[in-house]
Amino acid sequence: MSSALKAFIFDLDGVIVDSAEYHYQAWGQLARKLGIPFDRSYNERLKGVSRMQSLELILANSKDCRTFSAAEMLMLAEQKNEHYKRLIEQITPADLLPGIAGLLHDIMEADHRIGLASASHNAPVIVQRLQITDCFDVIVDPGTLKKGKPDPEIFLSAAAQLGVLPESCIGIEDAQAGIQAIQSAGMFAVGVGDPVSMQGADLVIQHGEAMKYANIVGFYHVMLNKTT
Numbered sequence: 609m610s611s612a613l614k615a616f617i618f619d620l621d622g623v624i625v626d627s628a629e630y631h632y633q634a635w636g637q638l639a640r641k642l643g644i645p646f647d648r649s650y651n652e653r654l655k656g657v658s659r660m661q662s663l664e665l666i667l668a669n670s671k672d673c674r675t676f677s678a679a680e681m682l683m684l685a686e687q688k689n690e691h692y693k694r695l696i697e698q699i700t701p702a703d704l705l706p707g708i709a710g711l712l713h714d715i716m717e718a719d720h721r722i723g724l725a726s727a728s729h730n731a732p733v734i735v736q737r738l739q740i741t742d743c744f745d746v747i748v749d750p751g752t753l754k755k756g757k758p759d760p761e762i763f764l765s766a767a768a769q770l771g772v773l774p775e776s777c778i779g780i781e782d783a784q785a786g787i788q789a790i791q792s793a794g795m796f797a798v799g800v801g802d803p804v805s806m807q808g809a810d811l812v813i814q815h816g817e818a819m820k821y822a823n824i825v826g827f828y829h830v831m832l833n834k835t836t
């Protein structure tokens with residue numbers, strides 16, 4: 609890392625809003641219908657992972673050897689997504705996770721750019737419901753990407769669209785796959801949540817008091833000084 613800080617790139621689910629809970633509920637209903645075991649611990653594996661990959665992981669947990677055609681898989685994913693879309697209709701600005709509104713405000717005050725690197729095709733609707741669309745200079749369209757997290761493509765695409773070097777970015781994630789993606793992109797990786805699931809993060813924080821611009825940038829500069 610050798611560049612001055614230029615941008616923050618955020619994951620959405622689990623960082624900005626707890627839509628991960630709605631993914632869990634929607635996948636849970638589908639898994640119950642199919643008679644497949646599914647609990648919160650198994651759900652951890654789906655965080656940051658694309659819709660179709662998530663479905664594959666759920667079906668892999670099935671106790672019988674039933675197989676599904678590509679068309680059936682698409683239909684199941686669609687059913688889950690329709691349920692998920694109904695659930696996210698209840699999201700309001702009050703659902704911004706603690707510390708996020710202040711952090712976005714302070715990043716804009718500091719004149720840094722802001723990108724969104726979410727694997728979710730529903731991200732634009734969610735940020736609109738949260739009334740924070742204007743905070744983002746770039747929202748990466750996951751439909752344009754070849755690979756999902758932990759591949760760095762989504763974070764590299766965000767940096768390229770923002771016109772900044774990866775090493776001048778701070779990425780914030782709540783999933784192990786996302787931390788790996790940020791690290792592989794050569795960015796400073798902030799993990800939010802349980803340190804056990806944040807292997808390799810440069811900094812692990814929780815929502816609330818620690819989710820402050822001065823705190824995060826302070827650690828970024830410590831790291832910058834160590835490596836220059």
Ligand code: B16
Nearest residue numbers: 620621655656658659726727728729
């Ligand atoms: P969708 P993130 C990810 O969002 C979720 O963590 C993951 O659980 C979900 O499967 C994926 O988006 C795709 O979402 O079905 O809405 O397109 O964490 O990258 O913001």
Ligand code: MG
Nearest residue numbers: 619621622782
């Ligand atoms: Mg996430």
